[in-house]
Amino acid sequence: MREYMLPAHKRLIEAVECGPSIREYVKKSNNMKASSAYDACLRRLAEYRSYHLRIVVRFLAMPSSKTTNSKPIQGTGGTHAVKYLKSTRTATKESILNTDD
Incomplete structure (x- = not known):
């Protein structure tokens, strides 16, 4: 998928991958404020991923299922789009x- 990205976006992802794990840093810090902020970001990201999945199903998967094409919808990188989005x-x-909330 990265071969389709703008060079600056690709470099940003590569730089983040080379850096330390934010999750591990927050976990080891035992800082409740940092943990709450980290979890809030992930919850918002999960909401976005759910929204993205609904859009793909509504505007790509459902219309595609009404055609004679029985192939699953593929993402940019050739993956099964719905399965990939669900897994992310x-x-x-x-x-x-903190999943107690």
């Missing part, structure tokens, strides 16, 4: 530190 949303939710 699940991974995002699983990264939340």
Whole structure:
């Protein structure tokens, strides 16, 4: 998928990957304020991923299922789009530190 990205976006992702884990930093810090902020960001990201999934299903998967094309909708990188989006949303939710809320 990165081969389709703008060079600056690709470099940003690569720089973030090379950096330290924010999750591990927040976890080790035992700082409730940092933990709450981290979890709030992940919850918002999970909401965005759910919204993105609904848009793909509504405007791509559902119309495609009404045609003779029985292939699953593919994402930019050739992945099964709906499965991929569901898995990224699940991974995002699983990264939340305090799930008691």
